[in-house]
Amino acid sequence: MNANHEDELQTLREALQHRLDQLLPAGEQQDLVYSAMREGTLASGKRVRPLLLVLAARDLGCDIEQPGLLDLACAVEMVHAASLMLDDMPCMDNAQLRRGRPTIHRQYGENVTILAAVALLSRAFGVVAEAQSLSPACKAEAVAELSTAVGLQGLVQGQYLDLNESGEARSAETILLTNELKTSRLFDATLQMAAIVANASPQARQRLRCFAQDLGQAFQLMDDLADGLNGTGKDINKDSGKATLVAMLGADAVHQRLHDHLRSADEHLSCACDRGASTRRFMHAWFDKQMALFSQNRISSLPEC
Amino acid sequence: MNANHEDELQTLREALQHRLDQLLPAGEQQDLVYSAMREGTLASGKRVRPLLLVLAARDLGCDIEQPGLLDLACAVEMVHAASLMLDDMPCMDNAQLRRGRPTIHRQYGENVTILAAVALLSRAFGVVAEAQSLSPACKAEAVAELSTAVGLQGLVQGQYLDLNESGEARSAETILLTNELKTSRLFDATLQMAAIVANASPQARQRLRCFAQDLGQAFQLMDDLADGLNGTGKDINKDSGKATLVAMLGADAVHQRLHDHLRSADEHLSCACDRGASTRRFMHAWFDKQMALFSQNRISSLPEC
Numbered sequence: 328m329n330a331n332h333e334d335e336l337q338t339l340r341e342a343l344q345h346r347l348d349q350l351l352p353a354g355e356q357q358d359l360v361y362s363a364m365r366e367g368t369l370a371s372g373k374r375v376r377p378l379l380l381v382l383a384a385r386d387l388g389c390d391i392e393q394p395g396l397l398d399l400a401c402a403v404e405m406v407h408a409a410s411l412m413l414d415d416m417p418c419m420d421n422a423q424l425r426r427g428r429p430t431i432h433r434q435y436g437e438n439v440t441i442l443a444a445v446a447l448l449s450r451a452f453g454v455v456a457e458a459q460s461l462s463p464a465c466k467a468e469a470v471a472e473l474s475t476a477v478g479l480q481g482l483v484q485g486q487y488l489d490l491n492e493s494g495e496a497r498s499a500e501t502i503l504l505t506n507e508l509k510t511s512r513l514f515d516a517t518l519q520m521a522a523i524v525a526n527a528s529p530q531a532r533q534r535l536r537c538f539a540q541d542l543g544q545a546f547q548l549m550d551d552l553a554d555g556l557n558g559t560g561k562d563i564n565k566d567s568g569k570a571t572l573v574a575m576l577g578a579d580a581v582h583q584r585l586h587d588h589l590r591s592a593d594e595h596l597s598c599a600c601d602r603g604a605s606t607r608r609f610m611h612a613w614f615d616k617q618m619a620l621f622s623q624n625r626i627s628s629l630p631e632c
Numbered sequence: 633m634n635a636n637h638e639d640e641l642q643t644l645r646e647a648l649q650h651r652l653d654q655l656l657p658a659g660e661q662q663d664l665v666y667s668a669m670r671e672g673t674l675a676s677g678k679r680v681r682p683l684l685l686v687l688a689a690r691d692l693g694c695d696i697e698q699p700g701l702l703d704l705a706c707a708v709e710m711v712h713a714a715s716l717m718l719d720d721m722p723c724m725d726n727a728q729l730r731r732g733r734p735t736i737h738r739q740y741g742e743n744v745t746i747l748a749a750v751a752l753l754s755r756a757f758g759v760v761a762e763a764q765s766l767s768p769a770c771k772a773e774a775v776a777e778l779s780t781a782v783g784l785q786g787l788v789q790g791q792y793l794d795l796n797e798s799g800e801a802r803s804a805e806t807i808l809l810t811n812e813l814k815t816s817r818l819f820d821a822t823l824q825m826a827a828i829v830a831n832a833s834p835q836a837r838q839r840l841r842c843f844a845q846d847l848g849q850a851f852q853l854m855d856d857l858a859d860g861l862n863g864t865g866k867d868i869n870k871d872s873g874k875a876t877l878v879a880m881l882g883a884d885a886v887h888q889r890l891h892d893h894l895r896s897a898d899e900h901l902s903c904a905c906d907r908g909a910s911t912r913r914f915m916h917a918w919f920d921k922q923m924a925l926f927s928q929n930r931i932s933s934l935p936e937c
Contacts, residue, residue: 352784360784360792413750418742437723438795441746445718445753446788452757453779456772463768467761470775474758479657479665483751487665490743 332608336378343377344369346397347404350454352446363435363443364450368408370426375546375613376403376517382609383518383535386600387525398458399469399520402451406473407513409447410482412440419490448477461524469520476516485509497570503544511543527599534599541592542610548585549617552578589614637913641683648682649674651702652709655759657751668740668748669755673713675731680851680918681708685822687914688840691905692830703763704774704825707756711778712818714752715787717745724795729866753782766829774825781821790814802875808849816848832904839904846897847915853890854922857883894919 351365377400385391415422415430416437422430432440455469475481485508492501518535521527527535551571573581589610596607656670682705690696720727720735721742727735737745760774780786790813797806823840826832832840856876878886894915901912 358789358792360788364784413746416743416746418746438721439792441718441721441723442788442792445750446783448750448753449757449779449782449788450784452754453776453783456775456779463772466775467768467771470761470771471758474754474761477754478751478758479669479755483665483747483754484663487663487744487747 332612336609339378339381340374342397343374343400343404347401350398350401350405350450352450359435359439360442360446363412363431363439364447366434367412367431367443368405368447370428372404372408372426373613374404376407376513377401378609379514379606380517380521382605383600384521384525386596386604386606387522387527387531389521389525393524394459395461395465396521396524398454398461399524402454402458402473403513403517403520405447405451405454406477406482409444409451410477410486410513412444412447414486416440419486455520465523468523472516472519472523476512481508481512481516485512492570499572499575502570502572502575506544506547507540509543510547511540514543514546515539531599534595538592538595538599541588541595545585545588545592545614548572548581548588549614552581552585552621553617585614637917641914644683644686645679647702648679648705648709652706655703655706655710655755657755664740664744665747665751668717668736668744669752671739672717672736672748673710673752675733677709677713677731678918679709681712681818681822682706683914684819684911685826687910688823688905689826689830691901691909691911692827692832692836694826694830698829699764700766700770701826701829703759703766704829707759707763707778708818708822708825710752710756710759711782711787714749714756715782715791715818717749717752719791721745724791727866731866760825770828773828777821777824777828781817786813786817786821790817797875804877804880807875807877807880811849811852812845814848815852816845819848819851820844836904839900843897843900843904846893846900850890850893850897850919853877853886853893854919857886857890857926858922890919 347368351368352361380400380403381391381396384393384396389396411425412431414420415425416432423433424430428434431443435443452470452473455473456466458466458469461469477483485505488501488505489509492505515536518539519532522532522535551573554571554573572584576584592610593607596610600606652673656673657666685705685708686696686701689698689701694701716730717736719725720730721737728738729735733739736748740748757775757778760778761771763771763774766774782788790810793806793810794814797810820841823844824837827837827840856878859876859878877889881889897915898912901915905911
């Protein structure tokens with residue numbers, strides 16, 4: 328990863344942070360729900376999804392300065408933040424730590440957490456519907472993509488499968504489906520939104536769907552490999568007693584699968600975006616960094632996806 | 633209320649039920665989240681919001697047969713259903729009964745309830761974005777209206793104020809603001825969606841906003857008056873120990889306020905919709921029916937709004 332690439336990512340992250348700050352509403356008063364929304368969204372995160380959206384749009388020929396692009400990227404990050412807040416709840420994963428801090432419900436209580444997540448989700452759809460300088464047709468299509476990624480064919484179903492398969496024997500097939508629903512579907516919506524803004528061809532959009540599929544599986548495998556290690560900013564050994572591919576196949580086989588998914592992702596991406604390689608460079612830099620941390624057994628700075 | 637009007641409402645209710653059934657997704661499998669979504673949405677309800685949307689659109693000159701109208705009406709009902717499911721949760725109002733049945737979390741558990749509500753909310757936005765025979769501009773504007781009604785300037789903030797003011801002294805002003813956020817804002821989005829489809833003038837839309845304001849306050853006053861009575865299908869004396877306008881001013885004064893809001897609502901509606909009076913007739917029939925039930929002290933069939 329060269330310095331220019333890292334500088335550019337940092338500039339983009341700052342632009343995202345600034346725009347997220349602007350887009351989070353003030354409400355009738357600055358109360359606990361308002362604070363929980365901000366804490367859940369603005370606290371440090373690697374912004375993988377919004378960065379992917381912007382970089383993929385550029386690779387597809389879009390002007391990166393188009394303000395609507397940043398708005399869509401912020402909407403995806405709001406959805407991601409809301410899903411983490413709810414997944415951490417006592418009646419879900421009962422997590423204590425997230426990004427190195429107490430989870431939102433531990434800071435603000437369960438009712439405020441639910442309300443903040445609902446407000447974030449509905450704000451995300453509103454941000455897409457009012458995104459700057461995008462045509463109404465783009466906005467409507469982007470709302471539909473986001474809706475599919477969140478609902479019963481996406482994050483919701485993934486979390487339900489994850490909850491109900493915990494601690495039980497489950498097949499590799501079920502694990503792959505859960506990973507797809509929990510992770511690939513929101514990557515898919517993210518990349519489809521980039522394609523919508525860039526007015527990409529149906530062929531490119533289909534390739535991006537396949538890319539999202541591989542990328543989501545790779546991310547989830549990386550997450551499973553990281554479980555049990557300190558310094559992830561999350562609870563450790565959260566998957567203990569739960570059937571994961573690591574428990575089922577061993578770490579080496581999972582590393583191999585991860586490698587295969589990344590190679591396949593690479594091929595799909597090359598076919599979808601022939602104008603550049605910002606997305607590919609970003610993805611490889613991210614995974615290379617994680618791999619290096621694993622191999623050096625220096626996990627203390629492993630970032631959250 | 634004449635028989636034709638009641639027949640027409642019944643026909644509309646059946647059309648809504650049929651379309652809601654079609655629009656609720658099947659998911660990867662028909663699991664508990666799927667069942668909770670259906671139970672929370674399809675179980676008996678009076679469908680006040682979706683009926684209002686369709687009737688107001690007709691009064692504004694719209695063809696009632698336009699399929700997009702029914703889709704928007706279903707989206708509003710999904711949002712309403714999701715908000716009731718979450719409001720009833722143990723960490724919120726801890727309600728045991730809704731529409732005469734055990735609340736959703738008592739039937740399906742807290743985690744499934746949260747997931748079903750999130751899936752319903754995101755489905756609602758998707759239904760608007762994909763509504764039949766509506767222009768992309770209409771869809772984007774309708775998504776923005778719905779987003780505002782749900783978020784920190786609407787239902788979420790109303791529920792937060794309601795939770796945090798419970799059992800404490802609160803001013804009449806705070807109660808009115810809570811009622812507005814909890815009830816008027818979704819009525820507002822409902823009527824604005826009708827106006828968007830009907831391509832109503834800015835003047836008419838402003839009048840409809842005032843109408844929604846009065847209607848929401850009137851509904852909430854009726855709800856407060858009904859508290860403590862059997863047969864509402866909800867927990868009784870839920871507001872016991874909580875400052876309401878009934879406790880503060882007495883039932884007679886609240887009846888008077890309700891009457892004043894309805895008269896004001898009437899005026900705003902007449903100015904907004906000069907082509908007909910379906911909405912007015914529906915509203916008056918509904919409130920007359922409730923009033924009659926109060927005065928006869930026969931509350932056993934008091935419908936849920």
